[in-house]
Amino acid sequence: MHALHVETERFLGSPAYVPVVDEDPQTGEHVLRVEVRKWPPVLDWGVLAGDAVHNLRSGLDHLAFALCGDPPPNPDKSAFPIFDSEKGFDHKGCELLRGADAEVKRLIKAVQPGLRFKTPKAAHQDPLWLLYKLSNAEKHQLVLTVGGATHGANFPNLGPELERSTREVIAVGMGVLRKPITEQNQEFVRWTPDPGKPKLDPHRNMELAFFVAFDPEGPGRGLAAHDLLRKIDSYIRQQVLWPLCPHLPGMTLSDTELMLAISRLAVVH
Amino acid sequence: LTDSPSDHRLAGAIAKFNRSKEQFDELIVEMDAFFNQDPKPHHSVGEFDTEKWEWVERFQITQEPPLRLGVIFGDCIHNLRSALDHVIWQTTLLDGGTPDDSTQFPIASKSEAQFEAIAKRRIAGLSEKHRALVKQAQPYNAGDQAHRHPLGVLATLSNTDKHRVVHPAYSFISDDPGPALDALVGSYQGEDSSPVHAFWMAKRGTRLMHGTPWFRITWEPGEEPPREVQVNADMTLGIAFGDIGVAASSIRHIAEAVLKVIQAFMADFPETVWED
Numbered sequence A: 001m002h003a004l005h006v007e008t009e010r011f012l013g014s015p016a017y018v019p020v021v022d023e024d025p026q027t028g029e030h031v032l033r034v035e036v037r038k039w040p041p042v043l044d045w046g047v048l049a050g051d052a053v054h055n056l057r058s059g060l061d062h063l064a065f066a067l068c069g070d071p072p073p074n075p076d077k078s079a080f081p082i083f084d085s086e087k088g089f090d091h092k093g094c095e096l097l098r099g100a101d102a103e104v105k106r107l108i109k110a111v112q113p114g115l116r117f118k119t120p121k122a123a124h125q126d127p128l129w130l131l132y133k134l135s136n137a138e139k140h141q142l143v144l145t146v147g148g149a150t151h152g153a154n155f156p157n158l159g160p161e162l163e164r165s166t167r168e169v170i171a172v173g174m175g176v177l178r179k180p181i182t183e184q185n186q187e188f189v190r191w192t193p194d195p196g197k198p199k200l201d202p203h204r205n206m207e208l209a210f211f212v213a214f215d216p217e218g219p220g221r222g223l224a225a226h227d228l229l230r231k232i233d234s235y236i237r238q239q240v241l242w243p244l245c246p247h248l249p250g251m252t253l254s255d256t257e258l259m260l261a262i263s264r265l266a267v268v269h
Numbered sequence B: 001l002t003d004s005p006s007d008h009r010l011a012g013a014i015a016k017f018n019r020s021k022e023q024f025d026e027l028i029v030e031m032d033a034f035f036n037q038d039p040k041p042h043h044s045v046g047e048f049d050t051e052k053w054e055w056v057e058r059f060q061i062t063q064e065p066p067l068r069l070g071v072i073f074g075d076c077i078h079n080l081r082s083a084l085d086h087v088i089w090q091t092t093l094l095d096g097g098t099p100d101d102s103t104q105f106p107i108a109s110k111s112e113a114q115f116e117a118i119a120k121r122r123i124a125g126l127s128e129k130h131r132a133l134v135k136q137a138q139p140y141n142a143g144d145q146a147h148r149h150p151l152g153v154l155a156t157l158s159n160t161d162k163h164r165v166v167h168p169a170y171s172f173i174s175d176d177p178g179p180a181l182d183a184l185v186g187s188y189q190g191e192d193s194s195p196v197h198a199f200w201m202a203k204r205g206t207r208l209m210h211g212t213p214w215f216r217i218t219w220e221p222g223e224e225p226p227r228e229v230q231v232n233a234d235m236t237l238g239i240a241f242g243d244i245g246v247a248a249s250s251i252r253h254i255a256e257a258v259l260k261v262i263q264a265f266m267a268d269f270p271e272t273v274w275e276d
Helices: A002-013 A044-065 A085-096 A102-110 A127-142 A167-176 A226-245 A253-268 B011-034 B067-094 B112-122 B128-134 B139-148 B152-162 B176-185 B247-264
Strands: A017-021 A030-036 A145-152 A187-189 A207-214 B042-049 B053-059 B169-173 B196-201 B211-220 B236-242
Touching: A002 A044, A002 A145, A017 A207, A044 A127, A044 A145, A044 A226, A044 B067, A044 B128, A044 B139, A085 A102, A085 A167, A102 A145, A102 A226, A102 B053, A127 B067, A145 A167, A167 A187, A167 B169, A226 B067, A226 B247, A253 B211, B011 B067, B042 B211, B067 B169, B067 B236, B067 B247, B112 B128, B112 B139, B128 B247, B139 B152, B152 B211, B152 B236, B176 B196, B236 B247
Parallel strands: none
Antiparallel strands: A017 A030, A030 A187, A145 A207, B042 B053, B053 B211, B169 B236, B196 B211
16 A cells, blocks of 8 residues: 555656646637646556555455454355345355354444445445455456546636636536546546636646546546545454454453554554 | 556556566565574574484574565465456456456366366356366366465465465475585594484474474484584575465466466467567
8 A cells, every 4th residue: 555655646746747728729619638748557556556455355354264263164265244235244244254253243244334324325335345346356357447537626826817717717627526537638628718818827827636546437436546545444444453353362452452552543644 | 577568458467467576576585684684583502412412403483484474475476366367357358258256267176077167157258268278277187286286376375365364484494405414424524433423404394493403413322422513504494384385485386387377368369469
C-alpha cells in the first residue's frame, strides 16, 4: 500500500497531465482537454494494488483459520466468509468457520455486508465486499486497473470579467468530476462561451486536480486507489480484528490492548 | 520476460510474473541482511563430551528469521500462482469462452481423474488444444515425483499462504559437507598417527535449531582430549519456508515452470512477436 502511494504521488507530482482549452472551429464551442505528458504505469500500479489486496484478504483468512481451532477440523475449507446476504452466510459462510465457537461466528456474521445493509446495492459498497471483489479479480482474472483520473476543479482567479460566467464554471466543474484519463488530448467537457467574454485560461483561471483511481467499470468502482485500500485496512483493523482478537487462542489482555493501540495508530495515520 | 507491452492480452500475467521476480530479489536482499547482521543470528559453541570422547559443536540461535521473510515469500508465491490464473482467463476469452468466478489454472497432483474433475469447472471455456496444454503441465504426470513437481509445490504453498498461515521461515545448512570432510580427513600434519578417530558434519538441509550438533570430532580412545578446537570454516546457510521446507532458492524452479506455461500459451496469441 505504501509502495503504491509513493509511486502514485511521485507521478502526480510531475507534470503528467496538463489541461488545455481550445476552440472547436466548427461549432465555436470551447473544449477542455487534458494533454498527457507522461502515461501512468497502469500495470505496475495494478500489480502493487493487487499485492495490497491479496495481503488484506489473506490476513482475514489467516484470522479465520486461527479462530477455527488448532488444528481446524476442516483446514482445507477454512476461510473468512464475505457474503452480501444473510442466506448466503447461513448456508455457506458458517461452513467456512467450522470449529469456531458460537460467539466468533456471531461476531463475523455481524460484519457481513449483507447484514449491515438492507439492500444488495448498499451491501456492495461495504469495504469487505469491495475487498472480496477486488481480491477475486486480481488473483484469478485481471491485473486491477489503476490509472490517472481528474478529481475536480477549483477556480481561484476568475477575475471580474469571468465571475459572471457561472454557467461556464459549472460546466467545467461537472465535466472534470472524477473521470478517468484514457486518451491523449481527451475531451472532458465542451461549452458555449458567453459572447464577448474572455476564454477560460486553464493555467490562470482554473486548477485541475488529478488522482489515481481504480477503473470505474471494475471492482474498484472508480474509487481513489490508495484511499480505498486504506479504508479497507482501517475497517478490518477496527471492525474485524479488534472484536475478534480476544478470541484468538493464547491472546492475553495485554495483547488485545496492543491490538487496540495498533488499530488506533492506523486511524491516526 | 522483460517486456510487457500493455496491449498484449497476457501483459497482466507477465506483469504478475515480473512482480514475483522483484519480490524474490527483495527476499534475497532481506535474507542477506538477516545473515550478515551484527551480531550474527547464529553462532557455534563447542565442548568436549567426556562420555563419547568427542568434541561437539552446536548451533546457538540468537535470532530466528523474521516473519517478514515469510510474508515476502508468500507475496512472491501469490503472484506466480496468480499469473497462471490470468493466463487461463485470457485464453478462455481468446477461445471464445466466457470466463467466470470458477475460471482458474487447475493444478492436480494426485491423478488424471482429479484433473478431469477440477478441469470441468476451471477451464470449461478452453479449446481442446489449450486444454491439452494445461493437462500436459499437470504435476500428476510426474508419477511418484508429483509432490515435488514445481506446480504442485506452488499450489500447496499458495493455498497455505492465502488461507491459513504465513509460511514460517527457518535457517538450514545449504552446504554439502562432503568436500569439507574430505579436506579435514587429510589435514593432519603431525608426525604420529592422527588422534582423530572420525569426523562428522550435519548433512545439507539440516534445520538450525538451538543446541543442534552440526560438527563432531571423535578422538581415538586414550588420546588426550583437546582443550579447545577452533572451527574456522564458514558454513553456507539458507532459509527454507513452511512445513514442507521449501528453500528460497527453489522459487527459481517454480518460476521456470510458470514461465514455461506462460510461453506455451503466449505462442497462440496473435499479437505475440518473438525476438531473437
